[in-house]
Amino acid sequence: MEEKELVIIGAGPAGLCAAIEARKKNIDVLIIDENIKPGGQLFKQIHRFFGSKQHMAGIRGITIGEKLLEEVEKLQANVWLDSTAYGIFGNRIAGVIKSRKKNVTVKAKAILIAAGAVENPISFEGWTLPGVMGAGACQTMINIHRVLPGKKALMIGAGNVGLIVAYQMLQAGIEVKAVIEIMPKINGYMVHAAKIKRFGVPIFLSTTILEASGKNEVEAAVICPVDQDYKPILKRTKSLDVDLICIAAGLQPLNELLCQAGCQFTYKPYLGGNVALHNENMETTIDGIFVAGDCSGIEEASTAMEEGKLAGIAIAEKIRKRKWDDEKLEVRNRLNDFRIGTFGEKRKISKMEIEKEYYEKVKN
Amino acid sequence: MKKNDLRIYDHPILGKLPEKKRVSIYFNGRKLIAYEGEMIAAALYANGIRALRKTEKFKQTRGIFCAIGRCTDCVMTVGGIPNIRTCVTPVRNGMKVESQKGRGRWKKKNW
């Protein structure tokens, strides 16, 4: 068995930021990631991020990813890539298949689970056909692998992910035939909608998909308006000539490892579903198991980075038995800056509820 | 652009596709060109192949769904080993990739 002070599972924005903060405080850090390259989903975010200067606003996700990797390297954090953390066992032991070959167990003083999220599917006739995929999956194909998964597309869902990925599909050279949204209004930012509207992409509201048709692959999509009760108005169906259908129906936290570690959960719809209870230091109901990023509730890459920093500092405090209250306050202020407005407020309230529920559980 | 060549050679944000060494892989015995280090599923999609496997009961086709190794919809038999997640497994020169039927079958190891 190997021994480390801090094991971080997931080398995405949250995990990398936590590693940087912990390394700055000279904590012995090991980052484990299943992928061949670190960065998580940052490198497919080719758009500029919102926020303020402190949040690196106006900078593209890819550029932020490069900066984080540089810093991790400079601070000499240990990284195991192509390695899967398959389990968390009692007393903070992580089971890892290292480099897809060797089973290694690592004992740690603290484990940070920053495994990210998974896209929600929606099911409809033909949804399993090749050519139906998650919006994030399409983003991976075009921005990471540089391969077109189709040439003519339909996007389902006009939240920020749907709108941003639709724009990125245009950038990659895919013809976006339509974006459809079952709600009577879009859920994403109007500026993202305006970006694709200017290129003539129609956004159909109160509209759903009935069917993806095709023999072995997607050859067309059948869409249809819905009434006030979200029931399809079948006599007004319309067929679209598409070979790609992307689903942007939100994300949910990847909870397997947290579950296995014995963490307690709570259901928070604005944060993507079941979320591990955690306190203001990102520690879960299991002593020494921390959580950050989308894993602690679906938000954005910018908040994931701040949560990672917060967890990194808090973990260093726990291990070194010291206090860095000022640094934590700075991070919390930046997090609060981001959790305001119509879009952020609900997430902020959910986060506060989580903290409250955590203390109710931990006290008892 | 060649027919069935679905690579994005130029991109407004990402720039030109970097030159990479080409390798050969075999899809159901058919030779295809792939880029060194890229994922098997990406190489297949680049060659216009999207139906990667067939399901056990209803023999339906499946392709990439999540592209990040979570959903296992893209599993194929690679080098005789079934259920390999092709969206997160890189190609190797001479690799034999076969569309899997159902849960697949272990073959003699020949990677």
Added chain:
Amino acid sequence: MKKLRIDETLYIKTPGFLSEQRIRKGPVAIIECTQDIPCNPCETICPRKAIKIGLPITNPPEIDEAKCSGCGLCVLWCPGLAIFVLNYNFDKIRASLTIPYEMLPLPGKNEKIKCLDRNGKYVCKGKIEKVTPPKKNSRTSLITFSFQKKYFNTVRGFKK
């Protein structure tokens, strides 16, 4: 099917909306950002401090008509691609619009184009006046194109 439509009525009541008097004076930034998004690079980058957001950073951007010179720096930095520079006095009969552009291929100077409204619908003919290719890290190009003055409030994009 019910389509989302975006037009100028959406922007009239925002603090970023300019008086027609100011527009007629010359180059100025048009900010089409209406929601409380936590975002302020336009305020940070403006060398003349003509854009004000303040605290909280979800405030919609407010533009100081007197201070803005229409330099276009905010156009490059807006993550929402929601800022344009309008020059009503491009010449006697035409106005020009500078927009952020992140598509390929880039148009060429003097190229004839079709000007589009906020919904991508054809409005009038136009001409590319200036193409500023992206600087190193930015990857956003600036395109300036001209069209008949009367469409200054309608035209927001183009196609070849």
